[in-house]
Amino acid sequence: MILKADLHVHTTASDGRTDIAGLVREAKRRGLDAIAVCDHNMCTPLPDLQTDGIMLIPSTEISTKAGHVLGLFVKDIDFKKLRENGLPEAADAVKHIHACGGLAVLAHPFEYKNARPENFDCADFDFIETANSRAPMKIKNANELARRYANDRSL
DSSP: OOOOEEEEEOOTTTTOSSOHHHHHHHHHHTTOSEEEEOOBTSOOOOSSSEETTEEEEEEEEEEETTEEEEEETOSOOOHHHHTTTSSOOHHHHHHHHHHTTOEEEEESTTSSTTOOGGGTTTSOOSEEOOOOSSHHHHSTTHHHHHHHHHHHTTO
């Protein structure tokens, strides 16, 4: 079974422009089957896992010293513990996501000028986001750099 999904959307709870109902309407309009609600440094409570035919994937986007890490299929993370010493290392966020039974995704890794592969190499990511609509607004070839980085790591 093949599903079309957007695995990185935000609600107004963080920096999104709409609520969950609006995201579901837009996902349906675009022909998607699923969306992952990845609000920043929180796990947004979701209604039933399927709303109006759209599967809602509980997720989060964790700010780390190396950038953002998505945690897919996680409903609850102890952000207080994770951030008790400030921003966590990417590897610590990944371990925390895995301990919660989730999948860890390196999000838009080359969106910023100071991004270097060695900042991410120490973390055991499950996936790397290689298509982010906002990343090229900051660094023109950000998605291409992410694709190359993912290919080099067979992710």
